[in-house]
Amino acid sequence: MRVYADNAATTAVSPTALEAMLPYLTEKYGNPSSVHSAGQEAAKGLDGARARIAGVLGAEAKEIYFTSGGTEADNWAIQIAMANGAKKNKRHIVSTAFEHHAVLHTLKKAEKNGAEVTLLDVHAEGVVRPEEVAAAIREDTALVTIMYANNEIGTLQPIAEIGKLCREKGVLFHTDAVQAAGHVPIDVVGQNIDMLSLAAHKFHGPKGIGLLYCRGKIPVPVFMEGGAQERGKRGGTENLPAIAGMAAALEEACQNMEIDNRRISRLRDKLIDAVSQIPHSRLNGDRQRRLPGIANFVFEGIEGEGLLLLLDMAGICASSGSACTSGSLDPSHVLLAIGLPHETAHGSLRLSLGAFNTEEEIDHIIKTLPPIVERLREMSPVWERIKKGA
Numbered sequence: 001m002r003v004y005a006d007n008a009a010t011t012a013v014s015p016t017a018l019e020a021m022l023p024y025l026t027e028k029y030g031n032p033s034s035v036h037s038a039g040q041e042a043a044k045g046l047d048g049a050r051a052r053i054a055g056v057l058g059a060e061a062k063e064i065y066f067t068s069g070g071t072e073a074d075n076w077a078i079q080i081a082m083a084n085g086a087k088k089n090k091r092h093i094v095s096t097a098f099e100h101h102a103v104l105h106t107l108k109k110a111e112k113n114g115a116e117v118t119l120l121d122v123h124a125e126g127v128v129r130p131e132e133v134a135a136a137i138r139e140d141t142a143l144v145t146i147m148y149a150n151n152e153i154g155t156l157q158p159i160a161e162i163g164k165l166c167r168e169k170g171v172l173f174h175t176d177a178v179q180a181a182g183h184v185p186i187d188v189v190g191q192n193i194d195m196l197s198l199a200a201h202k203f204h205g206p207k208g209i210g211l212l213y214c215r216g217k218i219p220v221p222v223f224m225e226g227g228a229q230e231r232g233k234r235g236g237t238e239n240l241p242a243i244a245g246m247a248a249a250l251e252e253a254c255q256n257m258e259i260d261n262r263r264i265s266r267l268r269d270k271l272i273d274a275v276s277q278i279p280h281s282r283l284n285g286d287r288q289r290r291l292p293g294i295a296n297f298v299f300e301g302i303e304g305e306g307l308l309l310l311l312d313m314a315g316i317c318a319s320s321g322s323a324c325t326s327g328s329l330d331p332s333h334v335l336l337a338i339g340l341p342h343e344t345a346h347g348s349l350r351l352s353l354g355a356f357n358t359e360e361e362i363d364h365i366i367k368t369l370p371p372i373v374e375r376l377r378e379m380s381p382v383w384e385r386i387k388k389g390a
């Protein structure tokens, strides 16, 4: 049995999304910018997909900019805020310590270009506090950028509350909703969101396609010089097969959201209950305020890498919070942000479920994981010390 439990990294393309893509890879291959009938057929597909996606998000079609994915949308949103802020001499940005690197690294670059960045604490529960967002906003704040849901530990942030207070204070609010879109309801108007990033491959759409929503009133500088695509802001022939796949995947995910989430969160809770029985383990992040599909654990005394390897050998694809950087293992910045010590932040396991996971698969994980943890601990000098201390 192979169990894919890494849906926070990427997901399988759903049959519905694939079916929506195929015509644009075969007979409807025209360029939407061409004036002939083949081009117009493609343009119709493009407009339709844009309108349907906008409808799902509560946005208008002209507020949707297609991008190559979440990373590009995050980069673009921060550039938009920097450009608009500079006109009013506003160069301060408020964010959190556990954003995705697409945001954190872009903020580092913004700092080199004169921005001043405040990274808020997310506390032990992995949730930012709206009153701390409000307190961090200054006269010269150009942007608040806070992720909708964390990609490592799955915790949901109080987006509507943050949106409301940003709107009241007249500060632009961007949310990286790459992990949340298609998994929890989003309403950009009701939640006072000015800019939002999402990527199709996190909700059973294809890879390499995403979007930036930018509220109509906000001036958008050109991101990519070239043709007149995306209202002249991002040149380049549209990836229409992927856009059609993204529209179908998003609509499908939102139609099935209630039923899927009930099932997936039940499987997640079953997993959490079982894994928490392992001695010296803990669930990271608030137990309640989380995405239906993500659970992240640490097991004292073992390394995440060894755990992933043995799980993979047992047919389970999972991931660890730690990223491998040029041979040396850095502890996860997310786990450090919720206050885990360096040693512990190395040994995490993220299990992320999607629409295609079954109960049998969860049972397989529950059966397989404890003996692997035990085996690794038997070989671990750190565990030896922990046992003696206990």
Ligand SMILES: *Cc1c(COP(=O)(O)O)cnc(C)c1O
Binding pocket: 008, 068, 069, 070, 071, 072, 074, 100, 102, 147, 149, 150, 151, 176, 177, 178, 179, 199, 202, 208, 210
């Ligand atoms: C996956 C992810 C991204 C990056 O999206 P890409 O489509 O891979 O560029 C950004 N932010 C979050 C929260 C993510 O989970």
